[in-house]
Each structure stands twice: as structure tokens, then as C-alpha cells.
Amino acid sequence: MFLRLIICLIVTLLFLHANGPAAAAERFITVASTTSTENSGLFQAILPLFERAAGIAVRVVAVGTGQAVRMAERGDADVLFVHHQPSEEHFVADGFGVRRHDVMYNDFVLVGPRHDPAGIGGLADAIEGLVRIAARQAVFVSRGDDSGTHKREVSLWQAAGIDVVAASGTWYRESGAGMGTTLNIASGMGAYTLTDRGTWLNFNNRGDLVVLVAGDRRLFNPYGVILVNPQRHPHVKTAEGQMFIDWLLSPDGQGAIAAYRIDGQPVFFPSADKDTP
Amino acid sequence: MTASDTERQHTADTASILPLRVRDICFDAGGKRLIEHISFTVHAGPCLIVLGPNGAGKSLLLRLCHGLLSPSEGTVEWVEADPIRARSQQAMVFQRPVLLRRSVAANAHFGLRLRRVPRLERQAVVAKALRQGGLSHVANRAARVLSGGEQQRLALVRAWALQPQVLFLDEPTAHLDPAATRAVETLLKQFHAAGTKLIMTTHDLGQARRLADDVIFLHRGRLLEHSPADSFFAQPHSAEAAAFLNGNLLW
Amino acid sequence: MSEFRDAFRTAISLLVNFDGDLMAIVGLSLLVSLSAVFLAAMVGLPLGAAVAACRFPGRQAVRVLLNALLGIPPVVIGLIVYLLLSRAGPLGALGLLFTPTAMIIAQWLLVTPIIAALTQQTVSDLHDEYAEQLRSLGVGSLRAIPTLLWEGRLSLLIAVMAGFGRAIAEVGAVIIVGGNINHVTRVMTTTIALETSKGNLALALALGMILLLLALAVNAAALVARDIVNRLYG
Ligand SMILES: Nc1ncnc2c1ncn2[C@@H]1O[C@H](COP(=O)(O)OP(=O)(O)O)[C@@H](O)[C@H]1O
Ligand SMILES: [Mg+2]
Numbered sequence: 001m002f003l004r005l006i007i008c009l010i011v012t013l014l015f016l017h018a019n020g021p022a023a024a025a026e027r028f029i030t031v032a033s034t035t036s037t038e039n040s041g042l043f044q045a046i047l048p049l050f051e052r053a054a055g056i057a058v059r060v061v062a063v064g065t066g067q068a069v070r071m072a073e074r075g076d077a078d079v080l081f082v083h084h085q086p087s088e089e090h091f092v093a094d095g096f097g098v099r100r101h102d103v104m105y106n107d108f109v110l111v112g113p114r115h116d117p118a119g120i121g122g123l124a125d126a127i128e129g130l131v132r133i134a135a136r137q138a139v140f141v142s143r144g145d146d147s148g149t150h151k152r153e154v155s156l157w158q159a160a161g162i163d164v165v166a167a168s169g170t171w172y173r174e175s176g177a178g179m180g181t182t183l184n185i186a187s188g189m190g191a192y193t194l195t196d197r198g199t200w201l202n203f204n205n206r207g208d209l210v211v212l213v214a215g216d217r218r219l220f221n222p223y224g225v226i227l228v229n230p231q232r233h234p235h236v237k238t239a240e241g242q243m244f245i246d247w248l249l250s251p252d253g254q255g256a257i258a259a260y261r262i263d264g265q266p267v268f269f270p271s272a273d274k275d276t277p
Numbered sequence: 278m279t280a281s282d283t284e285r286q287h288t289a290d291t292a293s294i295l296p297l298r299v300r301d302i303c304f305d306a307g308g309k310r311l312i313e314h315i316s317f318t319v320h321a322g323p324c325l326i327v328l329g330p331n332g333a334g335k336s337l338l339l340r341l342c343h344g345l346l347s348p349s350e351g352t353v354e355w356v357e358a359d360p361i362r363a364r365s366q367q368a369m370v371f372q373r374p375v376l377l378r379r380s381v382a383a384n385a386h387f388g389l390r391l392r393r394v395p396r397l398e399r400q401a402v403v404a405k406a407l408r409q410g411g412l413s414h415v416a417n418r419a420a421r422v423l424s425g426g427e428q429q430r431l432a433l434v435r436a437w438a439l440q441p442q443v444l445f446l447d448e449p450t451a452h453l454d455p456a457a458t459r460a461v462e463t464l465l466k467q468f469h470a471a472g473t474k475l476i477m478t479t480h481d482l483g484q485a486r487r488l489a490d491d492v493i494f495l496h497r498g499r500l501l502e503h504s505p506a507d508s509f510f511a512q513p514h515s516a517e518a519a520a521f522l523n524g525n526l527l528w
Numbered sequence: 529m530s531e532f533r534d535a536f537r538t539a540i541s542l543l544v545n546f547d548g549d550l551m552a553i554v555g556l557s558l559l560v561s562l563s564a565v566f567l568a569a570m571v572g573l574p575l576g577a578a579v580a581a582c583r584f585p586g587r588q589a590v591r592v593l594l595n596a597l598l599g600i601p602p603v604v605i606g607l608i609v610y611l612l613l614s615r616a617g618p619l620g621a622l623g624l625l626f627t628p629t630a631m632i633i634a635q636w637l638l639v640t641p642i643i644a645a646l647t648q649q650t651v652s653d654l655h656d657e658y659a660e661q662l663r664s665l666g667v668g669s670l671r672a673i674p675t676l677l678w679e680g681r682l683s684l685l686i687a688v689m690a691g692f693g694r695a696i697a698e699v700g701a702v703i704i705v706g707g708n709i710n711h712v713t714r715v716m717t718t719t720i721a722l723e724t725s726k727g728n729l730a731l732a733l734a735l736g737m738i739l740l741l742l743a744l745a746v747n748a749a750a751l752v753a754r755d756i757v758n759r760l761y762g
Contacts (some may be wrong), residue, residue, distance in 0.1 A: 340660070343664060345660050345663055345664065364666055365666060367664075368664065368665075369660075369661075369664040371660065371661060375657060375658055375660070375661035377675075377679055378679050378681075378682075387665070388665045388666075391665060391666060391667060391671070392666070439665075
């Protein structure tokens, strides 16, 4: 009796699994990308176009750039789609990736409370903005998670000649979390932070936060896409992965990126070399 | 219950596992010697009552005989050489009935199912045993909601359904009122009449007089007397037994 | 307070409209957590009972290990499963990473110690009560396990429900091994994390309310099942 019950349950479970989303015998690729890209809403807008055109589902795992790169190095993704050029080039140079392609760019912005205690609103020079924040010891929330945004922020502090490590825990706070979570924290504390524009535009809990510094050349944020090297990881879905990359770089893909709007504003700007396929 | 019924059950199982020989056993626990050098032999037939004041070691002795405890020294031997068969021919009923959280009937079925008695045969045996125990009308009720007396009767029925050659009983009526006690004693007499060897502890002298054929008297872990009931009650040899019979030996 | 009002309204409208995405996510949450709890019960119940009722070498070690595993944060379990299932890991060839199966494995590891530890507690008490009677009836300690489990079924259901509670509410492990992939491995908790990170606090809270409803529904179903079993088997 007891045994019969158990057998029934197992059969039911097997049945559920066979029909579950896991077992769908669809073609798919896994893309390691970043939370900021995911949170910007871009993937939801453009991936269905590719999926319909190619019949290949794209499974995006969104983590910090550092983690995305390590994930791809371990062979847990077919395509790497992130925004930290030095890491990307390293990835290719170490033989983990086939080749890096420029896909698009957006930019970072410095956001902070409307009353702007450090007085950085409207500055054209991002470095000067950081210097003023540090001088006022105004609270700044850092991602602190080895993401592309975090890496960029660290290099900006370096350029400003400010040792944030020493200030960690005082006015410099590291959230150790994704972009959205970090924005939630900054919004809650009325603090400054550096964010990519896509996530910012898609973020719905801004509270008192506004964009204070934007447009500096050094806030330029290029995205690269790389096929994971099948010589390193033979199971990589080379054909499908390459199809995805080709589509991103094609006029269709580039057009889809350019067409993506939040509140009528463009978020990403296509930047593929015209001569790549 | 007649001899032919028993045979229907276990045709191959008629050889008696008795006598039981207890040789010079001691039992130590917690750094104390609780049973001291006890020896006796139990033959088939007469109802054996183990008497003694509280803490004398009656329950320990029963558990040692039934094999729930192993003696620290000495041996407990059945004439049956196969220990598994020896065990399968014994059953025990405890002071507090330990009933499974199932129906009355399921409790009675439990032991038989363990022994892989086929279902049809099982149903017949259980129905009969429940009838004998006066529990047929509550067969489908949850065992744990029965009254104390009914629970103990169910424990007896469950043991009896196994058709054991030897039935150990550890103060089976200690927690029961007089009416329930009488019902249990009636059942025990029926079991005995059907040929089951009863080995039972009690501190209730009236009960001992009603049921005993033989008596073992324990005091502080020692066996002071082992004699036929008549002579024990008429003329105890030891001063302790005499005091116990007068109600003057409290422990 | 307006967040709570908005969340409440959002939750109602999601439920009333039978939102397709939401239903898929709820379905996957249930599938993953129920499977994990089922498998955890298959291991945890007998394991806990064995630790309680049998004497075997290493019993004490198993006991200590179970109690230690109780305190392991889900993310650590997630990380371990990730490293095992990763292509570069020992089980990489199975290709299970970022699938519901991986999430089931992680939750299974998470829940088994809870069920086993609670079972051990329950069965220990039962064993004290039943040990002599069962031995007298000729029940060996291995055979005693199913009997004791069945005797403890009422308390053990609570143990299993506690396991389910931990599984369905857990986010740290499933987000690592599942990757929170839309339509593939996105469950209630990872959706809540994602919506929170998008600043959609009201939506996140609404999903939290629905998760609570879900947990209530499953618990209520379990209690009803318990009553039925109780009536059938006394
Ligand atoms: N496991 C044990 N450890 C220590 N002492 C025990 C143990 N079991 C029984 N005793 C002691 O042994 C004595 C005899 O116990 P028992 O056989 O239960 O007495 P009774 O004759 O009343 O049935 C008592 O003093 C009791 O406290
Ligand atoms: Mg006693």
C-alpha cells in the first residue's frame, strides 16, 4: 500500500519532468552576461527576434562581469556578453574565447540625491565629480562585486587619485551586489553611485536620485561578445553560438539594439564593425 | 482454542522450545549488580508467577529470559537450538501496552504480517483472537483511543494471535481497575488452558493466588524461593517471603 | 505604506488575470521544490530513522554531520553544486548546470538534513517507546525503520513541510545553480530577487505575497491529507 503510493508519486514526478521546461528538446545556447544588461530590459526586447528568426533559444545567465567571465572560462556558457574590455581581451588572449567583437555601447552616469551635497551636478568631468564626493565625504555606494561597472568605477577612482580602499566602510560603502540592488541601497540612503544608463532608465525605485554627471568620454561603456573556444570546451555549441553572434552584428541585430527604448530614450548604441559579417 | 487449531497454524512448529534453563545469571547496570546468580529451570505446563516487592528485579528477570537483555554472567538457554525459532515461539506483554498508532485490527495483524502469515489465514486468526478478547466491535477503531483495559486486552490479543508457546507478562494488570483486571485474568486462563506457557510477574498477591501454579520469589535481585504455589503460599521457606505474604515487606 | 497597497493590488490582479508568466513560474517553483522535498524525504526519513533506531559504526559522525549541514547557508550549497555540475567540474559532462534538475539537486541537499534531523528527533522518542515491544515481536532494527516512520507519520509530515518551507523560500542556491534564466529556471524567489533589483518593489512584494499563498496552500493540502490518512489508519 505504502509502496504503491511511492511508485505513484515517482511516476507522477517523472511525467512532470518529461513535460517540464527542462526536457523541452529545443535548441538553445547559454549566454553569460551581466546583471546590468539583463536589468536594462534589452534582452527581453531583442532575444525573441533572434529566437524567432533562428529557432534557437537564448538562455541568459546574468551575473557580475567577473563571475560571467569565470563562468565562461569553466565552459558553463557558449557565449560571453559583457562590458569590460580588458577582461574580455584577457579572456581571448588566454585561449578561452575565439574572438572579441564590438557589439554596442552605452554609458555610465553618476547619480546622486537631488540636493547634491557634493555639488557635482552638471559637471562635464566625471573625475572632478568623484574628487568632490571624496572631499565632502559624501556617501558613495560601490557595487564592490568585481562586475564591469565596479571595475570601471575603481579605475575612475584611481584616475582621481583617491584611495577608496582606505575609506571603505566610512563614506565609501560596498554593496557586494548587482546594479539594481546597489541602486536600491543608494536610493534608500540618499547616496551617490555609478550606474549604467540602461539599468538606471529601467529602475523604478529612484526615490530622490537623479543623474548628476553624464557625457564624459571616460564614462563610455563598450560591450563585447565572444564565442567560448570549442577547442577548450568541446561541448560548446559553436554553430548556434556563432549564429547568435552573427545575428547581433548583422543589420537586423544592430537595428534591434538601436530600436530599444526606455521612456522613448535610446539606451544602447550599435557599434559593430561594418565589415564583420 | 484447541490443539488442532495450533497445528493448523504451525504444523512444523510443534516441537516445544521448553524447558528454559537459566544458569547462574547476573545482570549489572549502572555499576550495580541488579540480578545476582539466579538459576532455575522452567518446564512446559504450569503457570509461573514471579513475585517480589518493588525493585526486586522481576521485570529484569523477565527481559533476561525473553532475550531483551543479555545477562552479564551466566546463560539463558532454551531447549530449542535455533534462536530465531525460539524467539518466534515467545511473546511478551508489557506493563503499559505499547500499541501502534493504527486500528485495533491492524495492531493484531502486525506480528503475523512480520511472520509472513498469508493474508487469509491472518484474517481468520485475528478475527478469532479479537472475538476472544471481546474487541471485535472496536476492530476498526484507532487503538490508541481505547480504554486502558481494552488496550491491555488488545496487547494480549496481539501476542496471542502469534500462537506463542511461551507468553511473558510483566505486571499486565498493574494499571487496571478490578473489572479490567478480571477480564485480563479470564483471558490468561483461556490462553493457559489452550496450552500456552505463562510466565508472569506481579506484586498483586490476590492475582498470584488466583493464577499461579509455580512461584518464583525474588528479593533484591536474588532468587529466594522457587516452589509450587500451594506450598509457597502455605509455608514460605524464607523470612522475606513470609513477610511479603503478610504485607510487611515493602521493598 | 503605499508599497504595501500597490503590492496587494498587483498580487490580486496577477492572480485574477491568471498571468501566464506567473503561472509558469509558480509551476516551476512547485515542481522544483516538491521534487526536491520528495527526494529529500526518500533519503532523509530513512536516514534520520536509522540514526535514531540503529547502532552502526559512524552513527555519531552522521549525527554530527546532519546537525552541521542544518546550519549551512544555501549559497554554499549552491556553490558546491555549481562546482560539481560546472563543465569544468566532476559531473560537468552531464550538462545539468542551469537546469531545473540542478535546482532540484541543490534544494535536495539543502532539505535532506532538515528532514533527517527532525526525523531523528521524532523517531528517537518513538524508539524509546517501541524498542522493546518491537524486538519482542521479532522486528530487527532495520525492519523497525519503516514501522517507526509510519508510527511517526503525523510528526514527520511536519518535518517534511518544514523542508518544503525551506526549499520554496530559498533563493541563494537556486539562483547560482539555476542561473535565473527566463522561462527555464526562473522561480518565485529568483523572480522576487530580480524584480527587487530592478526597483520594482511593489511587484516583488506582490510576488512575495503569492509565494506565501502558495506555501499556505501546500501546507493546507498536507494537513488535509494528514487528516484523511488519520481517519483511514487511526
Ligand atoms: N537499566 C537500569 N539501570 C540501572 N538500574 C536499573 C536498570 N533497570 C532496572 N534497574 C534497577 O533494578 C532494580 C530492579 O528493577 P525491576 O526489575 O524493574 O524491578 P521490579 O521487580 O519492580 O520489576 C530496580 O532497583 C531498578 O531501579
Ligand atoms: Mg517491574
